[in-house]
Amino acid sequence: EPEVTQTPSHQVTQMGQEVILRCVPISNHLYFYWYRQILGQKVEFLVSFYNNEISEKSEIFDDQFSVERPDGSNFTLKIRSTKLEDSAMYFCASSTRATGAYEQYFGPGTRLTVT
């Protein structure tokens, strides 16, 4: 069964460093998302992406965040200058948005630790 994959599974970085989190969505999906989950808290929406542009972003997704689909398979989240409060689990998701679908398929997540 097709699945969303994410790399790395765990990333440790120092405050102020740039990180890139990578995702490979399900191959026929057209809509891509990033969510994050700070330890012990709920899953929060960051950004949605369709047709090579951001379709919606949350207040969390400020200028230090960016997303890109550099080729036909990868979808990346870049954090330009990491802060301690960026430590969280980051989930990538994708969906077809075909009629009757709408469910988003989630990857296993990347645990980001900022020290």
Place this chain on the structure above:
Amino acid sequence: AQSVTQLGSHVSVSEGALVLLRCNYSSSVPPYLFWYVQYPNQGLQLLLKYTSAATLVKGINGFEAEFKKSETSFHLTKPSAHMSDAAEYFCAVTLNFGNEKLTFGTGTRLTIIP
């Protein structure tokens, strides 16, 4: 704007007992509703979804949920709990047009007592 409220951050049931996890939603338009499960150190797996067809929705692993518009609820149930059901459960809502963003509840941690 849409939101979900999950009552009970922790629920414990005995193995073989009924599981009931509560979710109430708020939405200005008819919603789509989902239950996801998260096992320790894993991602989110879809259990079931409501997309305005049948109000009683059956999902994987013996779970089901009933959409009740009058109560703005979408509670998750399973007749007989199994040890493998121990996990965190998230209710989520999205609007049924245009806006695919999922808004999650705070989650309910289900513990199964042997």
